[in-house]
Amino acid sequence: MQIDLVGKRAVVTGSTQGIGYGIAKGLAEAGAAVVVNGRRQEDVDKAVARIKEKISAAEVRGVAADLGSVEGCAALFEAVPSADILVNNLGIFGLRDFFETPDEEWDRFLAINVLSGVRLSRAYVPGMVERGWGRVLFLSSESALNIPADMIHYGVTKTAYLALSRGLAKRLAGTAVTVNAILPGPTLSEGFRDMLREEQEKTGKSIEELGADFVMAQRPSSIIRRAATVEEVANLAVYVASPLSSATTGAALRVDGGVVDSLV
Structure with missing residues (x-):
């Protein structure tokens, strides 16, 4: 089985680091022309350079835009008016007690984590339908099923x-455009690593060891008993974005290491 995305254009939101960067890199390795996105031009330029350094033949460009706003989503679509693959990866998180989370914070999380995907899907999907092929991916989380008590808003x-x-998958029934959600569990992204950095300095343990400790303390139902790598999450996303996944749509696909204790 070989994944070939030559001739496909992919837009990956929030892709200057972490899972988004890993997906952008994986899509580029499969031959897709990739658009990297972030809020700051400097970060976008660095991510594009990193991908080109690792994949010399990569066709990759960057668009700096704050997708937590109507204007930012419009700016991205104006810069890149057509895509075959849309990966709605952009998202923020943060610990905060429910009773101390004001409306403004709820609005911010909803604008970035939800409305960015709504707006961009509304912009890009009609073109996919017209061309007769497309892939839309939403990066959810195992926290969608195991709602964290310390960050309910997330x-x-x-x-x-x-x-x-x-x-959206049901709305697109009968087209060749598929829509799926991917649910990562704890993943060794830059943000996760930063969270563990102080503990690493105290204990001298590796990030991988601390990641496993975190998983067993906070997600004891994990079957792999460690944090996933960014590449492990990206591998699933690249497959779902490919022609090989043509019979998979409307699905919630877990790459959570078995954290969610469910038969389906």
Whole structure:
């Protein structure tokens, strides 16, 4: 089985680092022309350079735009008016007690984690339908099913992506455009590594060891008993973005290491 995305254009939101960067890199390795996105031009330029350094033949460009706003989504679509693959990866998270989370924070999380995907899907999907092929991916989380008590607002946005992806898949029934959600568990992204950095300095343990400790303490239902790598999450996304996944749509696909204790 070989994944070939030559001739396909992919837009990956929030892709200057972490899972988004890993997906952008994986799509480029499969031959797709990739558009990297982030808020700051400097970060976008660095991510593009990193991909080109690793994949000399990569066709990759960057667009700096704040997708947490109507204007930012419009700016991205104006710069890149057509895509075969849309990966709605952009998302923020942060610990905050429910009773101390004001409306402004709920609005910010909903705008970035949900409405960015709504707006960009509304912009790009009609073109996919017209051309007769497309892939839309929403990066949800195992937190969509295991709502964290210490960041309920985040969990709610990730559950919203499950509803959005399933509903949009049904709306596109009979077309060759598929829509799916991907649910990572704890993943060794830059943000996760930064969270563990202080503990690493104290204990001298590796990030991988600390990641495993975190998983067993906070997600004891994990079957792999460690944090996933960015590449492991990206591998699933690249497959789902490919022609090989043509019979997979409306699905919530877990790459959570078995954290969610469910038969389906």
